[in-house]
Amino acid sequence: MKEQSKIEQEYVTTQLDAINEALSNGLFVHVRKMLHSIPPADVALLLESTPVRNRSLLWKLIDTDYHGDVLEELSEDVRNGIMREMVPEKLADALEDMDTDDLAEMLHGLPDRVVQDVLESMDSMDRARAEQALSYGEGTAGFIMNTDTITLRPEVSVEVILRYLRLKQELPEDTDMLYVTNRYDKLIGTVSLTSLITAAPEISVEEIMEEEPEVIKVDMDETEVAKLFERHNWLSAPVVDANNQLVGRITIDDVVDIIREEAEHSMMSMAGLEDEEDTFAPVLKSTQRRSIWLGVNLFTALMAAMVSDLFEATLSQLAVLAILNTIVPSMGGVAGNQTLTLVIRGMALGHVSASNSRWLISKELAIGFLNGVIWAVLIASVVALWKQDYMLGLVIAFAMLVNMIAAGLSGVILPIVMKKLKIDPALAGSVILTTITDVVGIFAFLGTATWLLL
Amino acid sequence: MKEQSKIEQEYVTTQLDAINEALSNGLFVHVRKMLHSIPPADVALLLESTPVRNRSLLWKLIDTDYHGDVLEELSEDVRNGIMREMVPEKLADALEDMDTDDLAEMLHGLPDRVVQDVLESMDSMDRARAEQALSYGEGTAGFIMNTDTITLRPEVSVEVILRYLRLKQELPEDTDMLYVTNRYDKLIGTVSLTSLITAAPEISVEEIMEEEPEVIKVDMDETEVAKLFERHNWLSAPVVDANNQLVGRITIDDVVDIIREEAEHSMMSMAGLEDEEDTFAPVLKSTQRRSIWLGVNLFTALMAAMVSDLFEATLSQLAVLAILNTIVPSMGGVAGNQTLTLVIRGMALGHVSASNSRWLISKELAIGFLNGVIWAVLIASVVALWKQDYMLGLVIAFAMLVNMIAAGLSGVILPIVMKKLKIDPALAGSVILTTITDVVGIFAFLGTATWLLL
Structure with a gap:
């Protein structure tokens, strides 16, 4: 069972290695021949696994008759990169006779000016089909349908x-x-x-x-x-x-792509990445794309720091609080994200609706409370033994309980509210949730400590 | 475009509401009738959207002729819960004439004892087919194939x-x-x-x-x-x-399920959840399932606290360090998780292999450095202005740079190494990565501060 999978993987890796080696040795005729002996989907995989610099070189070695088939198999980001470097006439040739749904998808990713150039280079029938397909908006049935019905x-x-x-x-x-x-x-x-x-x-x-x-x-x-x-x-x-x-x-083949994209969308969004992000994009492009998320995170991290700042007097008197200050927010973040992930998936599958959301909220409230009790007892014991301070154990236990309940509640309420407001919970849910659990966790811990320990 | 989607969603919600209301009013005959007017897939959706308590009640109202069709459409976790409550004879009836692949999947989730009982209740032909299907391991082609070829x-x-x-x-x-x-x-x-x-x-x-x-x-x-x-x-x-x-x-219909599961697997694993986790599972079961991940996180949070503990003397002299101590680890965690998510997806799509991993590592190193410079300058300016302390700004800037590089490197190296060791990077990658960025971040920040500010 594992054997077969290894063979498949090795087969692709070996091809990749062989082609890369031939490329770097300048054996272009050899590479060209190799590229023609494998199916378009494998050529696409090769292009996707190749750093951007070598990608255009590789593309030039692919026979132009083959271009359309390979373009169809490429992921959006990689495809757009390649198409933007092609001259409109060549691109029009590659798109000739393509199914309407594929045509619409290809052209959609290009700047309007290029689309105009390509449309002008097409023969009138292809142009009519392309314009028709583009007239339905992206993400609609019209955009992904074929017109070749009997x-x-x-x-x-x-x-x-x-x-x-x-x-x-x-x-x-x-x-x-x-x-x-x-x-x-x-x-x-x-x-x-x-x-x-x-x-x-x-x-x-x-x-x-x-x-x-x-x-x-x-x-x-x-x-x-x-x-x-x-x-x-x-x-x-x-x-x-x-x-x-x-x-x-x-x-179904177009639907399979949608199903995969939808399922990947949540995972990528939760890490602040775009669905179609190319693993081998150039450094500057990648840095720029990821920076928005890091900027948002810096802002929330500063907010958490400002909450701690309110308790500067307490912190300067008891350094041990500074040491333990990260534990409660961290646990709240993990527990809240578990609930959030589950609710986001439940929404995607159509399981979560107005009629059962109240039940779901009380369930997560109960889990939050139970989690709170379990981890409060545990952390209190650890801290009491480690720092030989029972009162300190009590303080952190209380903060843990409060934050776990807050985490459970925000994990379920946030996505429901965000969906009502038409904000994608996969994209912004996690960062808002972490801000809540950070702020509540720090407030509960340092606040109770100021009150009880000073 | 949105209209249609709303109608679809409302349709399911309305059904759910109507059936739930009828259930709580004890109008069982009415519910039974409603359940028969909708396709099995919708009945399955209803069951999945219903808290466990009402689920068995709902199940009893479904005509037994319908049981097999509905079971086929249910997700694993929900299905297993229902099948375990059925008497073996009834279950054998429901599984009668099912496709071999579905049969194998159904029986697989049951305890061996129940499987034996069910097999004994089957007629000899069904039994032979079921035993044949079960003989291929789960997750193999034999397990998901049908035998009805022409x-x-x-x-x-x-x-x-x-x-x-x-x-x-x-x-x-x-x-x-x-x-x-x-x-x-x-x-x-x-x-x-x-x-x-x-x-x-x-x-x-x-x-x-x-x-x-x-x-x-x-x-x-x-x-x-x-x-x-x-x-x-x-x-x-x-x-x-x-x-x-x-x-x-x-x-293809069975393959679609696999594609969805594979894509969901990474997202669920990264939050420490099981793929098939039932959104409406009972509180105790859910708490237990999620606790492993929280336990691991508590352990790593304590490790981070112990690193801070090494600098207790520094922290007690400068409370401002305690306030800023969470910023650098938090940024490292986000940046590292972005890289990790991207590499995990790249691996799943077959893009990452030995031949391009060195390129990928240098790319992420470069992004880490660039990210480090950008956010170091920004955080240094904020801290210098906020706390009116340029030296402090310099310290946090240095820590940020170091941690961003560490984050980029571990985000790409960790999953590659884990895959070689046959550990699922989606499951354990994130927690190990966060531990690294926490430890490096705290060390770099408090270490440099101890050296330069005291």
């Missing part, structure tokens, strides 16, 4: 359909479903390939079609599209406009 | 195949591909439904089949399976044993 009329027999398909020779990629429309182009049913194959030749489409199929509106949010696919285990789904006219179809 | 012989004509399929009436769910085997049951090719439809009736399977198709070995790790599916945009893939005999097929 439509049938209800009265035609299965035999005729099969003959027609045989004449067509090839069906669009990932076709599992044909669509039945009436003469106003309105979608009235779907016929799966399997039912077409198993049906008697003489019966009509109408008799085997699924009526009133579930459809996706062209302006539906892609997150909702992904949820519907997951919920119904679809391979593809028809997309209709406001008049119920069929405008395209969405296939 | 196999063809190479010499048969398309017409005969189509006639045979028409007789069968129904194809297994999500069939997009038929498999061609020789008389030793070895897989020699695949035929897609689309090519079967578009082929001329008189030609043989051999002429339209794809030879030497890419296959999945039955013991391949599911993570690798998911990577292959993503890389090749497959809808399904054949699974073969060591002798290249066809044993089953894996379909």
Whole structure:
């Protein structure tokens, strides 16, 4: 089981090593040949695993016929970097004959000026398709759909359909479903390939079609599209406009990308990173991108310091408080972030709603209290033994209890409130939460200490 | 765009509210009726959004014919809770006729004793299938595959195949591909439904089949399976044993689950949570699960306190150091976690390997240095102005620079080393990293202060 995975990993690593070595030895003809012997997805992986400096060199060695296929497989950040360096005519060539959904995604990442240049270099049919795709906003069903649907009329027999398909020779990629429309182009049913194959030749489409199929509106949010696919285990789904006219179809391969992005989004946001951040981006770009988050953190760290500053007199009398001052905020931060992460995931999965949030709040309050008691007793014992001061143990125990309750409550209330205010809790939740647990923790600890120990 | 998403969300919330209200009013007949009017996936969502106490009540109101379908849609933690409360005979009934992959997943989560009871209650055919599925380990291709493949012989004509399929009436769910085997049951090719439809009736399977198709070995790790599916945009893939005999097929719907789980795994692990943690689990269970992580954190917080303790004399002379002592560790923690998150994701996507890790280390070193300079200048200015002490500003600036470099280096080196040692960096990386940035930060700040300010 582990063996296979190692082989796969080694295979990619070996390729990478071989190509890198050939590159640095200037064996460009050799590299060019190697790049043609592997599938586009592997070339994309190679580009993504290569520092930016070598990336453009590598790109130039890839045959231009191959460019479109590789671009489709690249992650957004890396792709945009490469496309910006291409001349518009070459880019237009690479984008030729691409599926509408991929075309929209490619062009979306480029500056408007470049998009104009590329559109002008395209032939009129491609340009029309590209403009159409771009007209739906990013993140909508229209943006991720393909327009290559096969439509049938209800009265035609299965035999005729099969003959027609045989004449067509090839069906669009990932076709599992044909669509039945009436003469106003309105979608009235779907016929799966399997039912077409198993049906008697003489019966009509109408008799085997699924009526009133579930459809996706062209302006539906892609997150909702992904949820519907997951919920119904679809391979593809028809997309209709406001008049119920069929405008395209969405296939599972594009949905898989959305599912991965959505799931990664929370993790990356919680660390203050952008989803599409390129691991091998240049130093300056990376530093700049990460600095916002560090700036916010510096601000909150200064806030915590100012709270401590209020107790300067106490701290100067009892240095031991300075030593222990970080423990309570740290525990509160971890406990609060656990709750926060769980609630953010629950929201993403659609589990958390108005009807159960009160229950969830009381649950986390109870956990916070229980956690508080457990860790208060433990830290009190450790401190009392270490510093031989029972009163000090009592003070830190009280602060721990208060902060754990605050952590549990803010971990569940913060994301719920933020969602209502339409702020992404994955992005800002963690930093606000840590500020709360820092401030409450320091106040509770140094405040109680000032009151009881001086 | 937002409208549709709101409607979807409201629809689920409204259902939930209506059912909860009916439940608390004791309108069980009404609830039972409501539960039957919605698809199994929605019933599953309802159960997952319901606190544990009401969950078993809700479960009892679901028609037993429906149990299997709902169980398939539930997340692991919630499902295990429900299955453990069912009597083995009922559970065996619910699992009847389930796909092999689903069967394996269901039984896997149960204690051995219960599995034995359930197996004994099954009819012999179901039992054989279940035992077969369980014999492959969890997390392997064999565990997630279905055994319902349709196999063809190479010499048969398309017409005969189509006639045979028409007789069968129904194809297994999500069939997009038929498999061609020789008389030793070895897989020699695949035929897609689309090519079967578009082929001329008189030609043989051999002429339209794809030879030497890419296959999945039955013991391949599911993570690798998911990577292959993503890389090749497959809808399904054949699974073969060591002798290249066809044993089953894996379909995209199961792979989607793996992709989601993998992506969520890192986020949940980094907060010290289990992937499958149920948002609505009882308080005691949740407290217990989260306590390990809090315990580890308490230990590291105490370590940081002990480092501060070394400088007690300094702290007692200069209380201002106590106030500023948390800033440098906090910034180091954030910067280090950014790098760590990025590297962990890069590893999951297969971008980070031996051949580029040296480049990555020097990149993060450079970012650490640059970050260090930027934030050192900023914090020095703030502290110098706030506390009117230029020397103090210099001290904290130096500590910041040192800690930012340490953060960048450990953020990239830690996960690489941990992966070599076969430790999951998502699980333990963050806590080790924070310990390093805490210790280095405090040492650098209080150490330099002791040296220069006293």
